[in-house]
Amino acid sequence: MFDVGDNVVYPHHGAGTVVSKETRVVLGQEREYLTIKILHNDMTVNVPTENAEKVGLRWVIDLETVEIVVKALSGESTEMPKNWNRRFKHNRDKMKTGDILELAEVVRNLALRDHEKGLSTGEKQMYVKAKKILASEMMYAKHMSEEEAAAWLDEVLANPAAGKTKAKPKAKVAAASA
Structure with missing residues (x-):
């Protein structure tokens, strides 16, 4: 295997x-x-x-799946329990599945919540761990260094369009946006 x-x-x-x-x-x-x-x-x-x-x-996922992960990271927050310890358990259970999309959902939801309302100490620790686990996989999938993968993930969370793979040469992109 x-x-x-x-x-x-x-x-x-x-x-x-x-x-x-x-x-x-x-x-x-x-x-x-x-x-x-x-x-x-x-x-x-x-x-x-x-x-x-x-x-x-x-x-480790392939580049096609990376694009799906980027879409998951840039999507809207999904409904989560209001109570922080139920939310913590909900997210922990998602992380335990090992499913990359479940992990991306946890990272996205915690990032959005952190930006909007802030996170409890336990959720902050979970957010850091979830991001590290996700970045570690992106490091291999995108052939990046650990630092590059972490920076890429932060950029995708801050600006969802940043994670998309560029399909067009730069000259055409500049012409298209002019």
Whole structure:
């Protein structure tokens, strides 16, 4: 399923690269493990290959899906519970799914709420974590550095048109907007 060199997403920690695949004996049983290096938080995760699907491990999205994520980030806020701890649980459950669009929705909704009303301390921490996880995947999907991906995400949240991939050469864009 996953091989050394694959870029993958571990939902709770973000995107990384499979750096090794090895067999280990644990509690008398031989099991195959994937070792995943997650750059954005300098973490190494070991996942038994038979549990990869159960923990939500998946490949990094492609550029087509990046465009869908940008649309999700630039959409309107969706209905969320008014009570902050219900809202926190609602967002945490969305993040746990490992679905990139659910994560993008959490980032968008928290960004909008932060701009309009401010966030509780717990929601601020969640917002920072969700943005880091999303940026870590964008780093691999868009072939950027960690810093470039974080800046790109901030720009998309501030100006949704900024995230769109430029399909036209600059000369035509300038002529079209004149």
